[in-house]
Amino acid sequence: xxxxxxxxxxxxxxxxxxxxxxxxxxxxxxxxxxxxxxxxxxxxxxxxxxxxxxxxxxxxxxxxxxxxxxxxxxxxxxxxxxxxxxxxxxxxxxxxxxxxxxxxxxxxxxxxxxxxxxxxxxxxxxxxxxxxxxxxxxxxxxxxxxxxxxxxxxxxxxxxxxxxxxxxxxxxxxxxxxxxxxxxxxxxxxxxxxxxxxxxxxxxxxxxxxxxxxxxxxxxxxxxxxxxxxxxxxxxxxxxxxx
Ligand code: ATP
Numbered sequence: 001x002x003x004x005x006x007x008x009x010x011x012x013x014x015x016x017x018x019x020x021x022x023x024x025x026x027x028x029x030x031x032x033x034x035x036x037x038x039x040x041x042x043x044x045x046x047x048x049x050x051x052x053x054x055x056x057x058x059x060x061x062x063x064x065x066x067x068x069x070x071x072x073x074x075x076x077x078x079x080x081x082x083x084x085x086x087x088x089x090x091x092x093x094x095x096x097x098x099x100x101x102x103x104x105x106x107x108x109x110x111x112x113x114x115x116x117x118x119x120x121x122x123x124x125x126x127x128x129x130x131x132x133x134x135x136x137x138x139x140x141x142x143x144x145x146x147x148x149x150x151x152x153x154x155x156x157x158x159x160x161x162x163x164x165x166x167x168x169x170x171x172x173x174x175x176x177x178x179x180x181x182x183x184x185x186x187x188x189x190x191x192x193x194x195x196x197x198x199x200x201x202x203x204x205x206x207x208x209x210x211x212x213x214x215x216x217x218x219x220x221x222x223x224x225x226x227x228x229x230x231x232x233x234x235x236x237x238x239x240x241x242x243x
Contacts (some may be wrong), residue, residue: 008068008234009034009070009071010032010033010034010035010158010189011032011033011056011067011068011069011081011082011189012030012031012032012067012068012069012157012192013029013030013031013056013057013065013066013067013070014030014033014065014066014067014068014137014142015028015029015064015065015066016028016029016030016031016052016055016056016065016066016067017062017063017064017232018048018051018060018063018213019027019053019063022144024049024212025051025213026048026051026055026062026213026214027048027065027212027213027214028050028065028214029048029052029065029210029213029214029215030215031208031212031215031218032114033158033189033191034189035187035188035189036184036185036186036187036188036189036190037184037189037190037205038180038184038194038203038204038205038206039189039191039192039204039205039206039207039208040192040194040200040203040204040206040208041191041192041193041194041207041208041209041210042136042193042197042208042209042210042238043209043210043211043242044109044197044211044242046212047210047211047212047213047242048210048212048213049162050087050193051090051212052082052193052210052216053084053160053162053191053193055082056082056160057065057078057082057084057160057189058074058079058082059084059195060079066118067155069081069082069157069158080108080154080155080156080198081157081158082158082159083142083151083155083156083158083159083160083161084162084163085144085147085148085159085161085162085164086152087162087163087164087166088140089140089143089144089146089147090136090143091135091146091147092095092135092171092241093134093135093136094134094135094136095135095136096131096132096133096135097122097127097130097131097132097133097135097138097142097146097149098118098120098122098131098132098156100120100135100137100141100146100149100150100208101114101118101121101122101149101150101152101153103150104150104153104154105118105153108153108154108155110154114153117152117153118203118211119150121149121153122149125145125148125149126142126145126175127142127145127146127149128163130142130146136149136232136240137218140167141168141169141172141176142164143165143167143178145179148179148183152183152188154187156188157187157188157189157239158188158189158190158191159183159189159190160186160190160191160192160193161180161190161191161192161193162193163193163194163195164176164180164192164194164196164197164198164220166195166196173199177199177203178200180192180203181184181203187209190202195231197235197238198234200221200234201221201234204221205219206218206219206221207219207221207224209238209241209242211241211242215239216241216242217237217241219228221234223226224237224241225237228233
């Protein structure tokens with residue numbers, strides 16, 4: 001498996017475990033996300049999705065297991081490989097959108113000329129009008145876009161998003177889907193936790209379904225549906241798998 005991942009590249013989670021006291025929130029979870037692939041992390045409330053994302057991003061220390069990028073264990077350089085955009089995205093309140101990009105450019109020591117790419121990213125993400133707005137004045141969608149711009153500018157190859165559609169209006173959801181599709185085409189590995197099965201169906205190449213910390217199903221959505229009868233919707237399959 002390790003060799004396969006090294007060949008295919010990407011993010012690999014192996015035997016990830018997280019205990020909170022007696023509770024096993026994540027229980028020996030293994031899956032991979034290739035570059036240019038969008039994987040949906042599904043599961044009922046409390047299944048362990050957010051805990052998984054936090055462990056992969058290095059924001060919570062796992063009790064066991066490992067996370068690799070292109071076959072190498074993620075250590076101190078994890079922030080250069082993986083960005084997590086939380087359900088309530090946090091930006092710096094007193095920095096403008098543009099200053100977030102300046103911050104990234106300085107901390108990643110980007111070569112001069114990054115400004116052109118930064119402006120281009122803001123344009124693509126529809127953020128140019130908010131260029132000089134302070135973080136504290138941004139809506140959820142704008143904060144998400146600011147963090148996506150910062151992550152892309154930094155060249156981070158894996159992006160994790162926790163419930164990114166929640167709180168976005170229909171236009172915002174559509175814009176975000178378009179943006180994620182573009183990132184996927186650029187070769188970013190995307191891992192997205194969501195309860196919105198229609199969104200998962202629209203944007204994910206594969207899904208990983210969790211229940212009580214464990215992986216209970218994994219595969220392409222069409223495949224999961226067919227396994228359970230071709231008439232089934234993803235919702236039917238999800239409810240059966242997680243009942
Ligand atoms: P939801 O869909 O409701 O957001 P989830 O799949 O993201 O749920 P998690 O938030 O990862 O689930 O929680 C998994 C389990 O771990 C839950 O039982 C939760 O109560 C527990 N848990 C999460 N964080 C902690 C913590 N810091 N301390 C103790 N228990 C926690």
